[in-house]
Amino acid sequence: MSDDDLIAVPEVTGRLRLGRSAVYDLIWTNRLRSITIGRARRIPYGSYRSFVASRLQEAA
Template sequence: MTAGTQLLTVPQVMERLQLGRTTVYDLIRTRQLASITLGRARRIPTPALADFIHTRLEQDAA
């Protein structure tokens, strides 16, 4: 991670993707969306969210 990388909470990712909590956790569980755990808190680095979106766009374009 770079110094400018932000760590997003699951609710923040839910809002950005307009998806439900279960769906976001399913994406994390299936490793489609990378995340880290800090104590009991789950965080998603902003580059991981950008990579997920980019990958989905490529899949949809194919």
């Protein structure tokens, strides 16, 4: 998957094993970037990867 690919919120909830509201909280607090296309919210894969990498770096 390329960094420019877009993934839907349900896919992010599955990957992170978080609830829908927790993912939207990450979006609303600007910890996870997203875009809106019409009524659909999408997360760039690169943003998802950056978020995970920053969490791993904090844990180290």
